[in-house]
Structures are given as C-alpha cells and as structure tokens.
Amino acid sequence: MPKDTTDARARAKLLRALIRLQAGSGLVFTLFLAAHLLMAVSAxxxxGPFDAILGGMRAVYDLPVxxxxxxxxxxxxxxxxWWRWAAFGRSKPKPKxxxxxxxxxxxxxxxxxxxxxILGARGPVWFGGLETDMSLVTYTLDHAGWFYYPYYAALFAAGAFHMIRGVQVAGGSLRLGLPAKALRMSQTSWRRLAVVTLGLGALITVAIGGSYYAVDRSSYAALTAYMEKITPW
Structure with a gap:
C-alpha cells in the first residue's frame, strides 16, 4: 500500500477519534455546566436559591473522584x-x-x-480555607464592576451557547439518533440565542450585584484578607 494512502488513513482515523473524544467529553461535562448555568439563573x-443549588453541587463535586x-x-x-485544530483545522477552509x-x-x-x-471561584476555598457563597461574585462586582458586569454577562451567554450548540454537534458526531431538526441551528436562531442569553446574563449579573434584593456581605472581611494575601501589591 502506498505510503501516502497509509498516512491518509491514519490521519482520517485520528480525526474520527478526536471528534468522538471531544464530543463524548463535552456531553459528560454538559451535566455539570447545565447545573452551573441553572444555579446562575436562580440568582x-x-x-437563597443560588446558595442552595451551589451547596448541593458542592456536596457532589467536592468528592475527590x-x-x-x-x-x-x-x-x-x-x-x-486544540489537537484537532492544530492537526487538521489550519489546512481546511473555514466552515461555511x-x-x-x-x-x-x-x-x-x-x-x-x-x-x-476556576481559580477565581475555587481559589478562596483551596488556598484560603473559606466557605464561599454568592457573595463572592457580589464582592467582585462591588470592587471591579467596570470589568465584571460585562464579563459575567458575556461568560453566561458564551457558556450557554457553546453548551447548546455543542450538544447538537455531539449528537450528530456520536450518532445518538436525535431528529435531524434537533441537530441544526440556523443563522437566525443562533443570533437570537446569543441575544437572549446575553440579556439573561446581564439580568443575572445585575441581580447578583444586589440591585433587586439585599445580598449578605458578611464574608467581605475574610474575602478582603484573602485578596490581600494573594495580591500583596
């Protein structure tokens, strides 16, 4: 068999493996991401609802395994x-x-x-020994709102869009038997999804900032001490 043919088959096999690996791992992580986004919406x-969901999630993911x-x-x-992009993406035309x-x-x-x-959310727990709640997010909004208000809104929208579209892509890649319509997203649909999720992200962020109700800020002293410890400047 010609070497070029063998190399082409090996590359095709690698591409299929990477696609399935990315799709499968994405679907597994979606279980956590969906709960994480639901927690954000509850704010x-x-x-109370935010901290309750956070506590329930931590009871599970704080287990080492x-x-x-x-x-x-x-x-x-x-x-x-990234491996898929480095090995194949740069040599192919951009998707239509x-x-x-x-x-x-x-x-x-x-x-x-x-x-x-991850470091921002779990750092106070791992390195500061703190038990954090929603007030950790409020703390960042109070101290650097110019950055965190748009950041959190955009992060929610990006996470929601990537998750929803990712499930569609994974469903097709792994041949899960989903209806064809469930695997497609038109240009209009994804743009509407982007606007809706960004708007919802903004609503959530404003809520966490304390605009709709009082947020318990009793943890601020401990958070300030932690921040001074890791940022001595």
Missing amino acids: VFGQ VGLGLLATLAVHVLAG QEVTRAHRLVGRVLSFVVVGH
Whole structure:
C-alpha cells in the first residue's frame, strides 16, 4: 500500500477519534455546566436559591473522584479540540455555517477563560480555607464592576451557547439518533440565542450585584484578607 494512502488513513482515523473524544467529553461535562448555568439563573430569584443549588453541587463535586473527574473531562475536551485544530483545522477552509464558526471561536476563547474562572471561584476555598457563597461574585462586582458586569454577562451567554450548540454537534458526531431538526441551528436562531442569553446574563449579573434584593456581605472581611494575601501589591 502506498505510503501516502497509509498516512491518509491514519490521519482520517485520528480525526474520527478526536471528534468522538471531544464530543463524548463535552456531553459528560454538559451535566455539570447545565447545573452551573441553572444555579446562575436562580440568582434572579434571590441569594437563597443560588446558595442552595451551589451547596448541593458542592456536596457532589467536592468528592475527590468527582472533582478530579470533572477537571479531567474538561481537560480532555479542551485538548482534543486544540489537537484537532492544530492537526487538521489550519489546512481546511473555514466552515461555511456561521454558527459553526461562532461555536468553535467561543470554545477556543472559553478554553483560556475557564482557567481563570476556576481559580477565581475555587481559589478562596483551596488556598484560603473559606466557605464561599454568592457573595463572592457580589464582592467582585462591588470592587471591579467596570470589568465584571460585562464579563459575567458575556461568560453566561458564551457558556450557554457553546453548551447548546455543542450538544447538537455531539449528537450528530456520536450518532445518538436525535431528529435531524434537533441537530441544526440556523443563522437566525443562533443570533437570537446569543441575544437572549446575553440579556439573561446581564439580568443575572445585575441581580447578583444586589440591585433587586439585599445580598449578605458578611464574608467581605475574610474575602478582603484573602485578596490581600494573594495580591500583596
């Protein structure tokens, strides 16, 4: 068999493996992401619902096997995506569908943003020994709102869009037997989804900022001490 043919088959096999690996890991992580986004939405109704969902989620992902499993699943999803792009993406023309280009671009941006997001959310627990609640997010809004108000709104929209479109893509890649209509998203639909999720993200962020109800800020002293510890400047 000619070497070129063998190499082409090997590359095709690698591409299929990366697609399935990325799709499978994405679907698994979706279970966590969906709960995380639901928790964010609950902030519209008060700090109580947000903290209740957060507490329930922590009871699960604070288990070492679950927490490490989530991080491993996320790492596999991200690395498979970048490997696929490095090995195949640069040599292929850009996808014609705008929604596909948007989905991939958002994923690449999130692959970097998520590192800071995890450290920001879990850092006080891991390195400061603090028990955090919704007031951690409110704290960031109170101290650097110029950055965090648009950041949180955009992060919610990006996460929701990437998750919804990702389930569609994974359903097709893994041949899960979903209806054809469920696997498609028109240009109009994804743009509407972007507007709706960004608007909802803004509503959530304003709620967490304390515009609709009083937020318990009793943790601020401990959070300030932690911030002074990790940012001595």
